[in-house]
Amino acid sequence: MKKYEVDNLEAIWVDVKVNNVRTVIGSVYIPPGDAAAALDILDTVIDRILQSHNHLVIGMDVNSRSVLWDDSCIGISEYQKSRKMGINLKRS
Numbered sequence: 623m624k625k626y627e628v629d630n631l632e633a634i635w636v637d638v639k640v641n642n643v644r645t646v647i648g649s650v651y652i653p654p655g656d657a658a659a660a661l662d663i664l665d666t667v668i669d670r671i672l673q674s675h676n677h678l679v680i681g682m683d684v685n686s687r688s689v690l691w692d693d694s695c696i697g698i699s700e701y702q703k704s705r706k707m708g709i710n711l712k713r714s
Contacts, residue, residue: 626671631663635671645677652684 623635623646632651637644648671652660671678 626667628663628667631660631667633664633667637675643677644675645679646671646675648678648680650680650682650684652682657684 623637626635626646626648627633632653633648635646635648637646639645650664652664668678668680
């Protein structure tokens, strides 16, 4: 679905119909260190998609860790950037 492709967001969107239910499925990659801007762009694209579709599924590779799903990252300084991304995702 090329109409949802935007600059500065690595994403692929497809429209799938199963049992008369149309669903937009997206695959999104956000590189390390690009969290805030990319999430803002993604929010805008999601809003556009939901204006004409009722069902949306997104799979993401966002290089993130969060204590919500990975408590092994607590207290390990090398995971600071990816923990910050996890916090940003939780807020989104």
